[in-house]
Amino acid sequence: MDKILVVEDDKTVYSGIKKLLELQHYSVVIAQNGMEALEKIDESFSLVIMDIMMPQLDGIETCRRMRERHSVPILFLSAKSEELDKLEGLEVGGDDYMTKPFSNMELISKVKALIRRYLVYDSGSANRTNKDETIETDGLKLFTNRNKVEFNDNEIKLTGKEYEILKLLMKNPDRIYTIEMIYEMVWDEAFTYNAKNTVMVHIKNLRNKLIKACGDACIHTEWGRGYRFER
Template sequence: MTKEHILIIEDDADIREGIRILLESENYTVSEAENGRNGLETLSSDTDLVILDVMMPGMSGIQVCKEIRRFSNVPVLFLTAKVQEDDKLTGLMAGGDDYLTKPFSYGELLGRVKALIRRYRIYLGKNTTDAIENQDYIETGRIKINQKYNELFLDEKETDLSDIEYRMLLLMMENPGKIFSAQNLYESVWNEPYFYSCNSTVMVHIRKLRVKIETDPQNPKYITTVWGKGYKFDARCD
């Protein structure tokens, strides 16, 4: 089996080395970059995860993530010394998939790494034997999902989604009209225990999904909010 490839973009050499040693001990292939520019040059099509420091001289991690999202849906795990909620939301809105606050334990880092890579490889159709035999497409109005190839089409035009966005939309389209609380969505899509602070993570990804699939994201017709309860997908839209 091909080893998963992880890219570490971190200006602190000691932190980079510690993470590299940990990941190589778990049989991952690891590449390193000491700044954002070098990181973008090192990123390749076989990269399965980017571990990205937020605070770096020159090009910040937020800027690097935005550049990555121009051409790749590879998962991005932010490392940040900041703990304010607004900083976390900024990272998620830039296209990040998860974040760890320094200092962190290696056990916590490894858990996040494995979860992100597992979801990404399932999203790419790798390392899974689950065959979709009955129906390759789910279609509602202008939205069509090809479940076999994990593709989204809007008005017959292919549109990019991250693995989290894809899994969230697929879950809701498979259960039209069902109200999903933030906890339901987080535990189903992220496959991790829910904490109250996860509400903002779910909210950001709902917002990003609406920007991609709604004609008017401020007045959504497909993914609607049920105040005090959560979100639902309305399959009755034209």
């Protein structure tokens, strides 16, 4: 049974989410603010669902602190419709976001997709009997059966989505991927207009980490077409 941490200060909202998730056979733990969430989070969780606006410690800062130790996917909830709040959440390490009010089906769809990807790439549940293959170019090495990337034997810490984007592009370095293709292949959902910024922020974060680690962004923009890997 996958374990989900719901971080939300509105009892009506978190009670509804808890009931919905438990009907889908998830184990749910509630934290009513960011400080409580940081006390409860550990490696046993498969997902965090977190409101942005909360007392004591908001979702943005809570996410930033979680990312110092944990790679568990984080799904942001926000009552605000402004893009800046959503983008800030993604920039500090959030994997996806939903704007309140949202449908039950939309929430369950995102929960299943995020957990499925996490179990394969982040938590080590991939079949370790398979050969741990790598993709390597000029010192940059990506391990295909686990969320691990190195440059000259020094690990580059990536979130699950950053790893999946890099893996997709590195496997086919001569191919140009549109934003729509990247979203549907990495997030495992149908592309919508609002998903455009989600992809762009993740690629921005990934580029910054690659530049810091190996001096090269590696992911190149083909204007009007998409992105490709080249080093």
